[in-house]
Amino acid sequence: MGERMVVIGADATGMSAASQARRLRDGDDLEIVVFDKGNYTSYSACGIPYWVGGDVTEAEDLIARTPAEHRARDIDLRLRTEVIEIDPAARRVLSLELDTGTHTWTRYDKLVVATGAVPIRPPLPGVDAEGVYGVQTLDDGQALITALASATGREAVVVGAGYIGVEMAEALIRRGFRVTMVTRSAEPMTTLDPDMGALIRKAMAGMGIRLVTGTEVTGMRTDATGRVRAVTTADTEFAADVVVLGIGVRPATDVARRAGLPLGESGGLLTDLSQRVRGHDDIWAGGDCVEVLDLVSGELRHIALGTHANKHGQVIGTGVGGGYATFPGVVGTAISKVCDLEVGRTGLGEQYARRAGLQFHVVTIESTGRAGYFPGAEPMTVKMLAERRTGRLLGVQIVGGDGAAKRVDTAAVALTARMTVEQMTALDLGYAPPFSPVWDPVLVAARAAARAVSRGG
Structure with a gap:
């Protein structure tokens, strides 16, 4: 009898893990069974507000891969079926078919918990x-x-x-x-x-x-x-x-809690770098139901984002498939929009930085997303935190018009590389009047932060 991979949850993490494991072990004796209590697979939850608002017309527009497409890849997908119990000692899960009331125990060799989050x-x-x-x-x-x-x-x-x-x-x-x-x-x-x-x-x-x-x-x-x-x-x-x-949301880990799996302060599952649940070599977890390492503060946090969920799935699927991959952590990057106003943030704000015991300088600058003389130049506010004495970048928040939100990616890369604000001032960023002033707003903020660090205090 071959190995069986059981996945709880059929969205980003679960189906990414299942698909990656199938790619790596295509044609061998790995059986993949996926349970989900809903009606859909592999969809963009982040797109739901735009569906409600009318920018997206159909639910199907938010689906990256349908149940039929997953099943065509030899994945046994069981929708409208909720896993209500995990038995780690016997390596099995108990599922409930919501339409029939039927209970079934299913054995596993490898278990993936990808239960996501639920609204508070x-x-x-x-x-x-x-x-x-x-x-x-x-x-x-x-x-x-x-x-x-x-x-x-x-x-x-x-x-x-x-x-x-x-x-x-x-x-x-x-x-x-x-x-x-x-x-x-x-x-x-x-x-x-x-x-x-x-x-x-x-x-x-x-x-x-x-x-x-x-x-x-x-x-x-x-x-x-x-x-x-x-x-x-x-x-x-x-x-x-x-x-x-x-x-907001909380990790959907009630079934994991009842099974005695380790949870952090937020209620999210605790995993190692390969997304294995701590103390359980045959159980992995990822996505909105886990806590992740904040690379800036060094603390564990619950951050529910599809970007992390998909990466977790790839790491898990690689591990189940016999390969090696890790997920090092996050810097907390997120973007959004309100009408025509774009919003981006990465790293720590003042409250989180203080909670982590850090001392820092704060600067806020006003700029524009294009050269000031170019038609359509819109105002932009950039706030930046830099650690006292070292000048290490701690966080950036940006609010402004067209082009504001994605500028936060520059700061996300700098945070991941543990750059100082002084080092950031020399970054060779692209320039042309339709896209940026000569000094990009992020670099203007970095210059101001570098001056604050050099003055000390």
Whole structure:
């Protein structure tokens, strides 16, 4: 009898791992079985807000590879089937077919846990009411789109102001809803520092989004049928025909926890550099259900991004397939947009840097994305953190017009290479008036940071 690879989760990490293992062991006796409780495979969860907003017309547009395509590659894909128990001692998993209620034990030689993340649902009255949506999967997105189409009113409330919350608020505006965003933070996008988040707030106000900051949601008021009608706070309420939770996500590791697999502070699985679960040579994990090493702070963090998930899958599939690969860690790079405003960040903000015990200089500069005289030049704000004395780059945040967001990639490379801000000033970046001033905005910030480091203090 040959080896069996069992995968829990059929999105980025799971199907990348399965596909890579199949490539490396094509034609031999490796059996690959994949379980997923949903209806889709290999899709872009990051694209869901753009589907809701109408930029993407069909769910299928977000699917990189269909179930039929995976099955054609000799992968036994079992959708609408949830793994409810892992038995590491007996090397088997218990699955539940959601449509029939059938339970089945399946043996494994190699197990991949790729269960992803789930939207955070705070324990508030009415949070599970009809009309309250978290958006993490294509099934979630379809449920929300259906609800928006049939809503009798046009009031929408977004709870939380993270990346997904902000993107969903814009999508709802484009759907013709009046949108209120309620968040306990001082500014939207809490992965940015508040001074940079204030630029996002201004853009959101310009779109017609009512942003209520520094306010704790206490619950959801429902009607006699159990449908949400308002979001409540300590002293007021906001009418709601639809509520979207944009508080963030948590690792979907309940089944791993019950199996006794090691979890970190965030609840994410702990792995080694090859993505093997610590203490379990025959179990791998990756994607949104694991913690990753932050290469800047040296700490473990939960960062849910498709870029990491796909890379984890490649590493895992290589390991299962008999090869060797590792995932060294991340610097925390993310980009987004709010209307025409682009947002990018990488490395540490002030709060995270202080939490890591680092001392640093902070500079903020204003520039433009093109030569100032060139048509279409738009303003751009760049904030940069550099470690005291050493001058090591710690983090960059960018908010601005066309061309702002992807500039953060320059900083991401510099962070990975552990460059100082002084070294960054000599980077040979491309220049032409339609694309950049003579001094790129990132290098302008690096020069300012280098001066701050040289002055000391």
